Amino acid sequence: MKDSLSWASIKSLLRLELRARFGSKVEISTKDKIMKGVNIVFTLAIYAVLVTGIYFLTDMFVKRSSLRFEFLVLATLFTMSVSTLVAIGNVVKNLYMSGDNELLLRFPVSGTEILIAKSLYCFIHNVIINAMLTLPFYIIFGIVTSAGAGFYFASLGIMILGVFVPYFIANLLAIPVMFVVNLVKNQFLLVLIFLIAALCGGFILYMTALTGILEYLSSERVGLFSAEMIARYQAFAHAAYPFKWYAMLLNGKIAGGFGAQDLGLAFLYIFLMTGVLGIGAYFVTTRTYYKTILKGIETEKVSFHKKLPNVCRSVFGTLVHREFYLILRSFNYSFQYLAMAVAAPVMVYFCNNLAATMGKNTVGAAIVPGLTLLVITIFVTIIVSFASTSISREGNAFYHTKIIPVSFTHQILVKLFLYALVGTCSVVLCCIVVGAAFATEKAGRLLTPLDVGCIFCITEMAVLSLTCLSIWADVKSPTFNVSGDGELVAANKNVALSLLVGIVLAVVYGVFSMVFNFVPLQIGETVLIDSMSDIYIALSVVTVLILIASVCTLFINLDKRYLKITP
Amino acid sequence: MLTIKNLKKVYPKSDRVAVDDISIELRPGEIFGFLGQNGAGKSTTIKCLTGILPFDGGTIEICGYDIQKEPIKAKMNMGYVPDNHSVYEKLTGREYVNYVADLYRVSKQDRTERLERYLDLFKLRFAIDKQIKSYSHGMKQKICIIAALIHEPRLWVLDEPMMGLDPQSTAEIIAYMKEHCAKGNTVFFSSHNLDLVKRLCHRVAIINDGHLIDCFDLAGNEENKANLEERFFKITGTYEKRLFEDYIAQEQAEMRPVLVEDDDAEAANSSETGAEQTGDAPKADMGGERK
Numbered sequence: 001m002k003d004s005l006s007w008a009s010i011k012s013l014l015r016l017e018l019r020a021r022f023g024s025k026v027e028i029s030t031k032d033k034i035m036k037g038v039n040i041v042f043t044l045a046i047y048a049v050l051v052t053g054i055y056f057l058t059d060m061f062v063k064r065s066s067l068r069f070e071f072l073v074l075a076t077l078f079t080m081s082v083s084t085l086v087a088i089g090n091v092v093k094n095l096y097m098s099g100d101n102e103l104l105l106r107f108p109v110s111g112t113e114i115l116i117a118k119s120l121y122c123f124i125h126n127v128i129i130n131a132m133l134t135l136p137f138y139i140i141f142g143i144v145t146s147a148g149a150g151f152y153f154a155s156l157g158i159m160i161l162g163v164f165v166p167y168f169i170a171n172l173l174a175i176p177v178m179f180v181v182n183l184v185k186n187q188f189l190l191v192l193i194f195l196i197a198a199l200c201g202g203f204i205l206y207m208t209a210l211t212g213i214l215e216y217l218s219s220e221r222v223g224l225f226s227a228e229m230i231a232r233y234q235a236f237a238h239a240a241y242p243f244k245w246y247a248m249l250l251n252g253k254i255a256g257g258f259g260a261q262d263l264g265l266a267f268l269y270i271f272l273m274t275g276v277l278g279i280g281a282y283f284v285t286t287r288t289y290y291k292t293i294l295k296g297i298e299t300e301k302v303s304f305h306k307k308l309p310n311v312c313r314s315v316f317g318t319l320v321h322r323e324f325y326l327i328l329r330s331f332n333y334s335f336q337y338l339a340m341a342v343a344a345p346v347m348v349y350f351c352n353n354l355a356a357t358m359g360k361n362t363v364g365a366a367i368v369p370g371l372t373l374l375v376i377t378i379f380v381t382i383i384v385s386f387a388s389t390s391i392s393r394e395g396n397a398f399y400h401t402k403i404i405p406v407s408f409t410h411q412i413l414v415k416l417f418l419y420a421l422v423g424t425c426s427v428v429l430c431c432i433v434v435g436a437a438f439a440t441e442k443a444g445r446l447l448t449p450l451d452v453g454c455i456f457c458i459t460e461m462a463v464l465s466l467t468c469l470s471i472w473a474d475v476k477s478p479t480f481n482v483s484g485d486g487e488l489v490a491a492n493k494n495v496a497l498s499l500l501v502g503i504v505l506a507v508v509y510g511v512f513s514m515v516f517n518f519v520p521l522q523i524g525e526t527v528l529i530d531s532m533s534d535i536y537i538a539l540s541v542v543t544v545l546i547l548i549a550s551v552c553t554l555f556i557n558l559d560k561r562y563l564k565i566t567p
Numbered sequence: 568m569l570t571i572k573n574l575k576k577v578y579p580k581s582d583r584v585a586v587d588d589i590s591i592e593l594r595p596g597e598i599f600g601f602l603g604q605n606g607a608g609k610s611t612t613i614k615c616l617t618g619i620l621p622f623d624g625g626t627i628e629i630c631g632y633d634i635q636k637e638p639i640k641a642k643m644n645m646g647y648v649p650d651n652h653s654v655y656e657k658l659t660g661r662e663y664v665n666y667v668a669d670l671y672r673v674s675k676q677d678r679t680e681r682l683e684r685y686l687d688l689f690k691l692r693f694a695i696d697k698q699i700k701s702y703s704h705g706m707k708q709k710i711c712i713i714a715a716l717i718h719e720p721r722l723w724v725l726d727e728p729m730m731g732l733d734p735q736s737t738a739e740i741i742a743y744m745k746e747h748c749a750k751g752n753t754v755f756f757s758s759h760n761l762d763l764v765k766r767l768c769h770r771v772a773i774i775n776d777g778h779l780i781d782c783f784d785l786a787g788n789e790e791n792k793a794n795l796e797e798r799f800f801k802i803t804g805t806y807e808k809r810l811f812e813d814y815i816a817q818e819q820a821e822m823r824p825v826l827v828e829d830d831d832a833e834a835a836n837s838s839e840t841g842a843e844q845t846g847d848a849p850k851a852d853m854g855g856e857r858k
Contacts, residue, residue: 307696310665310679318669322655329657396653402619404670405642563621566579 013117072247087170171281186304195339207350374510381502388470388494408562423463454536468550569593575624600768646715650726652707656700671718725756
């Protein structure tokens with residue numbers, strides 16, 4: 001006999017899901033409350049900056065250029081795309097990779113009830129994300145155009161309508177995404193190559209498009225709102241299905257020049273599209289979800305078989321081998337670290353190329369060395385920040401590092417060696433790439449071999465310093481918050497800290513090099529810095545000092561501090 | 568083999584002394600049982616002696632090496648099996664054992680020989696080349712035991728080792744503990760299984776609320792063996808004559824209830840439902856009588 005659905009169970013499961021994501025009503029310490037408050041303020045500040053940006057954009061499109069409809073099409077395209085991407089991630093994470101399905105199935109609840117509860121959670125999440133994305137656009141648009149109450153009602157309706165399509169697409173794509181992920185899950189090298197290719201491909205595409213647009217604008221001497229560009233926006237907006245339909249309903253009959261029939265048809269098309277996607281998502285999800293979780297296709301269940309002979313390694317070698325394999329065999333870690341390290345030279349080349357071209361044309365070629373230093377240091381910082389989870393990633397097996405007959409200093413040296421090695425390889429590749437691209441006759445000798453050599457030395461020392469500081473931060477306060485698969489659930493505060501330090505360092509180095517290459521630094525009559533060589537000497541001295549300080553910070557009393565770590 | 572003197576441990580941000588003034592000395596060739604209730608301080612003591620936790624007072628020596636002053640030499644002589652069986656799940660069983668063998672500098676010949684033997688002993692040959700994350704609870708426990716033994720430690724420390732193991736593996740571990748000790752090595756293990764401790768250990772220590780209350784011989788002392796349960800219950804403050812008698816009776820007696828026929832069960836159920844509906848008190852015993 002088929003059990004009927006219990007809404008009480010669904011409600012409990014949903015509440016459990018919400019508690020798991022947003023925390024229970026447990027009392028938190030004052031320090032945590034303050035941190036939470038700071039986090040909220042910081043998030044609101046970023047949101048305020050975005051809203052301000054949207055305001056200026058709306059003003060430029062709608063008031064100054066009368067591109068009212070076109071703006072709405074672009075806004076819908078942007079919000080729906082972001083919403084769909086977030087929804088796919090959310091559905092995959094919560095429905096198939098959350099790791100609690102097995103636990104939930106032990107309770108007297110059916111797979112359908114779990115599915116409904118989780119889907120409701122995903123839907124609520126989607127509604128919030130969608131509202132946060134669309135509301136600023138609609139409210140600011142209303143204010144800028146002095147729209148009446150009708151517009152706000154229409155935008156509320158469109159906002160609700162707009163929730164469904166990304167959510168249904170996410171549900172449709174989640175299963176194929178999961179199948180592909182599981183299919184290649186244990187092909188670690190293949191996954192790594194794929195990730196590198198995807199990362200580089202995406203970045204190259206983005207940079208090529210950006211360069212193209214900027215070059216077009218500068219060579220044609222046209223502005224973002226020249227007559228030609230406006231014509232292009234209009235042509236795009238009229239061909240941008242299905243986003244155009246949403247924009248038509250928002251724009252309304254009076255202001256848009258659309259007839260009642262057009263608006264009716266737009267609504268019908270949206271309704272049909274949403275209906276078809278909804279039915280498809282319903283059938284795909286209900287037919288595959290239960291099977292998927294029962295067959296254990298959740299990634300944590302997928303393992304591999306690899307027969308190897310017993311091999312003897314040195315203590316150092318075996319620790320490096322283990323650390324590297326634990327990174328390589330994790331999809332998340334491979335992406336965060338190895339793929340980024342390999343893709344960094346490509347990113348550095350494109351970023352530097354664009355910035356150097358723009359800078360050379362506006363400020364002058366003297367800006368290029370400083371800019372290169374800035375760009376390389378920023379990308380290297382992203383790679384090195386991974387070291388700030390080196391202790392946390394040990395997770396439940398952390399005790400192992402305490403019981404093995406290897407000193408803590410030795411173990412940390414191994415980690416430092418591996419991260420510094422990967423960072424160094426990345427720096428070397430970046431320097432070779434920028435050297436080949438900007439130090440040649442053809443490129444106009446924007447960089448000299450001395451520039452490349454000095455940039456290498458400074459960034460290499462920065463890599464070592466940042467690696468030491470990242471590991472130090474994680475030794476100081478590791479977060480052993482791992483998922484069922486033994487991986488860190490999310491980046492911890494140490495990652496944010498090392499990123500912040502690295503970016504500040506990059507900006508200071510970059511700005512210092514760029515400014516003082518133009519303006520000599522002098523105190524009274526004494527000229528302290530007057531050429532690029534002086535800048536390199538000054539930065540090298542500072543970096544050596546930072547390196548010494550970082551090494552000392554990490555290794556002094558390390559054994560004592562490490563022993564105090566208790567998971 | 569293992570000397571703990573006046574061990575004291577207080578967890579940071581805690582007023583409570585987790586372990587206070589514990590002193591134990593283990594002799595070569597003995598199996599030593601460590602008993603106590605949940606939260607008594609057994610795991611804390613074990614974590615201190617394995618080097619996982621720092622401690623606030625006292626000394627711990629393993630084979631003559633102080634765990635604080637010469638931790639590497641001390642750890643070289645010890646194998647540890649944790650209670651949570653956490654290992655590097657992304658590695659295969661063989662990779663993990665090889666990794667541990669490398670850290671303890673075990674030669675290729677020795678590790679191959681020992682691994683082959685343990686794989687047969689613990690029936691894990693079929694899974695040794697699979698990723699550990701696919702292992703069951705018991706299999707993870709077995710791979711931890713193999714890794715702890717790959718360097719043939721002189722002191723083998725196990726924290727509740729029989730939890731989650733199948734009967735055959737439990738028997739194999741017991742047999743191996745005996746064999747290990749016969750070579751002059753020592754086994755130190757914590758357990759809640761009084762019956763097993765009584766039959767296996769040469770000596771036993773009982774800890775309560777962080778204090779070592781009693782330490783006595785079991786081997787060759789029939790009176791101590793016979794009184795183990797009573798002493799444990801009294802020391803841990805859970806002794807109550809009726810409960811203790813129940814425990815002893817349960818240890819010795821058949822406990823399964825008499826099966827109730829389907830018709831009787833239905834009748835019993837309906838009468839119970841009826842009782843609920845009418846507000847009558849439900850029947851006290853539905854499970855049949857105990858032997």
